[in-house]
Amino acid sequence: IAKMVPVLLSLPLLLGSTVPQGTQAGPYLLTFLYTGLSRPSKGFPRFQATAFLNDQAFFHYDSESRKAEPLGPWSQVEGMEDWKKESQLQQAREEIFLETLKDAMNYYKESTGSHTFQGMFGCELQNNRSSGAFWRYAYDGEDFIEFNKEVPAWVALDPAALNTKKKWEAEKVYVQRAKAYLEEECPGMLQRYLNYSRTHLDRQEPPxxxxxxxxxxxxxxxxxxxxxxxxxxxxxxxxxxxxxxxxxxxxxxxxxxxxxxxxxxxxxxxxxxxxxxxxxxxxxxxxxxxxxxxxxxxxxxxxxxxxxxxxxx
CATH class of the missing domain: 2.60.40.10 (Immunoglobulins)
Structure with a gap:
């Protein structure tokens, strides 16, 4: 547990893509989409993560390359992120993410077939202030568990998630850290990224x-x-x-x-x-x-x- 939860707390969540684009003051979104497969088909990695700024993918990681690599215009940006350090962090996230997928499969005694675990999490800034965040997971396309930062607590949305909830709430301090991540750390990270990305995200291309x-x-x-x-x-x-x-x-x-x-x-x-x-x-x-x-x-x-x-x- 001491190993699992701190790593999970560093995971950033997906605020839907339907959030409207705003003015120069936002809204701006930092979102991460994670996918783990128990039995990946040929050509598909067991685990992959993509980070987005608004609707633009800016880095990708998967279990084949084991590297977090910037995408598109961000591949030309210097100093935005320490990609070696980010790769190490993604490797740790991969391990914990697939462990949670295995826990869900064990609960349902599903040792055969292919199963999927997905995570979506992140935050939003409007007028340079935090204006929203969420953190949730799904198992085989169905809601699994989500974090309610108002309570604060992890909310099990599936019977198998009760075990995960117990693991992640074994020490109360971890719940408080999850709340702090969504309300403080993630918006701070997004603000830092915007120092390198605002011009690109605010661009207007006519049809x-x-x-x-x-x-x-x-x-x-x-x-x-x-x-x-x-x-x-x-x-x-x-x-x-x-x-x-x-x-x-x-x-x-x-x-x-x-x-x-x-x-x-x-x-x-x-x-x-x-x-x-x-x-x-x-x-x-x-x-x-x-x-x-x-x-x-x-x-x-x-x-x-x-x-x-x-x-x-």
Missing amino acids: SVTASSHMAPGQNRTLKCLAYDFYPQGIGLHWTRAGEMQKLELERHILPSGKGTYLSWVVVGVPSQDRAPYSCHVEHRSLAQPLTLLWDERQTASAEDKVETPRPQ
Whole structure:
């Protein structure tokens, strides 16, 4: 126990990705996502951890490399973290994390099959002040245990977690340290990281926008408006018909592009006899004013066409 709990107390938690991006004052989030597998498939590590600043992954560790390594623009930043020391810390976390997975499996007498243990924990700053934090775990996709810093106490969310709760609360001082970690240590760490990262996290990348049309024989036409290469994530995207917003959408998605930006699209159906003008409207923080991309069916010359507006400069 004396070995387990202090290491766990150094683990930072995931505040959902749906928290809106803020102004220069935040919110900013430091989040860690941990995953342990009892029987990993080929090509998957037994344990891996990824740390995020807001929605941007900034370092990764896994049980194959045994190294914590900065990602993306943070690989060019000097002095943000002692990566050798961070690697050693992640190795200790890996050991404790997989031990807890084994405890849960033993409780349910699950010696066969593949089982998963996940941890999410971290903190948030708004206007340079701590504005939220949480710390929770899941076993095979179901809630397992979480820390309630108001009580403070570990709360078992699964029968097997009662054993874990007893281990982690064997000495009351460890509960107080967990509370201190979430309320003081994690926000302090996030503030230090922001000294190196604020410019990158506050950046605004405007979207490029295209509109396309498709009509299969005997079917209605579909119009698709695609916005891509934008940051931050929040975006307003919709079609209008003769100036009126269309609410009966066939599709609406927003996804990471894989290069630190996002892409989003919205699709509507248009009856074959409809000749009204359609426009795609785009609103994003990076734009001084909304973009409007006109699609006029009367200008369509074939069953599939495409128009594009250049990316704002």
